Amino acid sequence: MKATPLVVLENVDKHFGDLHVLRDINLSVQRGEVVVVIGPSGSGKSTLCRTINRLETIDSGVITIDGSPLPAEGRGLARLRSDVGMVFQSFNLFAHKTVLQNVTLGPIKVLKKSKAEAEARGMELLERVRIANQAHKYPAQLSGGQQQRVAIARALAMNPKVILFDEPTSALDPEMVQEVLDVMTDLAKEGMTMVVVTHEMGFARRAANRVVFMADGQIVEENTPDEFFTNPRSERAKDFLSKIL
Ligand code: ADP
Numbered sequence: 001m002k003a004t005p006l007v008v009l010e011n012v013d014k015h016f017g018d019l020h021v022l023r024d025i026n027l028s029v030q031r032g033e034v035v036v037v038i039g040p041s042g043s044g045k046s047t048l049c050r051t052i053n054r055l056e057t058i059d060s061g062v063i064t065i066d067g068s069p070l071p072a073e074g075r076g077l078a079r080l081r082s083d084v085g086m087v088f089q090s091f092n093l094f095a096h097k098t099v100l101q102n103v104t105l106g107p108i109k110v111l112k113k114s115k116a117e118a119e120a121r122g123m124e125l126l127e128r129v130r131i132a133n134q135a136h137k138y139p140a141q142l143s144g145g146q147q148q149r150v151a152i153a154r155a156l157a158m159n160p161k162v163i164l165f166d167e168p169t170s171a172l173d174p175e176m177v178q179e180v181l182d183v184m185t186d187l188a189k190e191g192m193t194m195v196v197v198t199h200e201m202g203f204a205r206r207a208a209n210r211v212v213f214m215a216d217g218q219i220v221e222e223n224t225p226d227e228f229f230t231n232p233r234s235e236r237a238k239d240f241l242s243k244i245l
């Protein structure tokens with residue numbers, strides 16, 4: 001018996017006014033799979049991520065997470081948001097909360113954990129992203145790479161089934177990119193299900209099970225990283241790779 005995929009998009013379409021940003025998207029992500037999404041700017045990668053945790057609505061099609069269709073609103077939406085973690089390019093930490101408070105807020109408010117329990121788990125997660133020694137600082141006192149690792153710990157604190165990463169290293173100074181990719185590579189090895197929008201081709205080669213190439217709102221090509229990078233099939237992918245590699 002084939003396992004049910006954790007995330008399924010079927011015939012998903014989305015417009016912003018006249019702009020057709022997602023065109024008949026079909027994509028399944030298996031449990032434990034790492035899918036890297038690449039493609040030119042404006043091709044719909046962020047919108048794709050945002051529809052999966054319902055930060056954007058879709059016009060037609062179906063998205064299911066772990067067998068349940070995306071809820072429209074209400075309680076179901078809060079559940080979904082804890083099942084689907086998201087890490088953004090711009091970190092989006094709470095500026096007036098400490099590192100540890102950033103990581104414990106969701107578990108206390110949404111998962112109804114006690115403060116002590118949330119803090120114990122929060123410290124474990126901060127260890128895991130190698131930043132426990134900064135637990136009582138505020139985000140502005142940290143480097144970009146450190147802030148992004150806190151954002152990853154914050155996502156993990158909700159025990160998500162899948163984490164979406166939208167260009168998590170694009171806003172970082174070059175010397176900080178690797179520390180964030182290392183944490184993501186560890187998560188991938190530990191079996192976390194991940195959808196990662198990135199231009200970091202080294203990460204894609206090392207950590208991805210599958211590369212999805214998008215252009216103009218469509219999935220143009222899907223393949224293993226090896227096949228995709230050495231033998232892209234579409235002209236769009238060849239053209240894109242010639243510009244970035
Ligand atoms: P990518 O992440 O691949 O760069 P996006 O998903 O951000 O692409 O954007 C896809 C297209 O949708 C772009 O043309 C962008 O300008 C447009 N777009 C994104 N968000 C909105 C929005 N909230 N309203 C109108 N247009 C948008």
Ligand code: MG
Binds near residue numbers: 045046047166167
């Ligand atoms: Mg984007």
